Amino acid sequence: MKIRVVYYSMYGHVHQMAEAIAEGAREVSGADVALRRVPETLSGDILKAMGAIDAQKAFAQIPICTIDELAAADAIIFGTPTRFGNMCGQMRQFLDATGALWSQGALVGKVASVFTSTATQHGGQESTILSFHVTLLHQGMIVVGLPYAFQGQTRIDEITGCSPYGASTIAGGKGERMPSENELAGAHFQGKHVATIASKLFR
Template identity: 80%
Template structure:
């Protein structure tokens, strides 16, 4: 059973969440978990100007995803930062290249799930995940979120990401807030939950 974690990360917050998602998925026996990044679309000079280039070097060792790889996965967990309440342009560009897979029905019946990051507490985490689901539904995927059996999303003693739609984190206006232990726990739970459901389907 193959689980893919496919994401885009600018400053590293989504990458940190992706690592936790992969950790959770690996807890399920028989799961082969692969981490992949989607291609960058911004030129290097722009990345350097906005302070992203150096940050991305920390996870530059993660291979770039080829669209064709998706067809071999039993479950795909996508991670994207939020841009104005929607997925980032890099992820949108990558998904727009999956038309050939759609034409062949290559992703029909596979498990799909989404996690995200925003700069602010109410920066569009839920709308990003829900609008992402539209693409997965067009591909015929089976959508899995983050159920309330992960009790960390009901706590109110701290500001935290996480909703029934998927795990999330808050990066802060200056991108200086990193995923809390509760947010990472939600990501691990989601990875494990997706892998459990994929395992049942795989059997």
């Protein structure tokens, strides 16, 4: 059972969440889990000006995802930072290149899930994931969220990400806040949840 965590991370927040997602998925017997990045569309000079170049070196060892890998997977968990309430341009460009998979029905019936990161508490945590789901539904995928069985969603003792639609983290206006213990726990839960569903469908 192949599970791929496909993400884009500029400053490392989504990368940390992706690692927690993968850890959770690996707890399910028979899960072959691997991290994959989508291609960068910004130049090195722009990334440097945005203060992102050093952070990206930390996960440069993660292979770039190919379109064929999507077709070979049983479940795909996508991670993207928010850009004005939607997925980032790098993820959008990657998904826009999957037209051939759509025409072949290559992703129909595969399990899909989404997690995200925003700068602020109400900066698109839910809209980013929900708008991402539209693409997945066009591909015929089975969309899985983060159920309230993850009780960290009901916490009111701290500011935290995560919603029924998927795990999320709040990065802060300058990216100074890394994922909290509760947010990473939500990501871990989501990874295991998706892998469990995929194992029932494909094993």
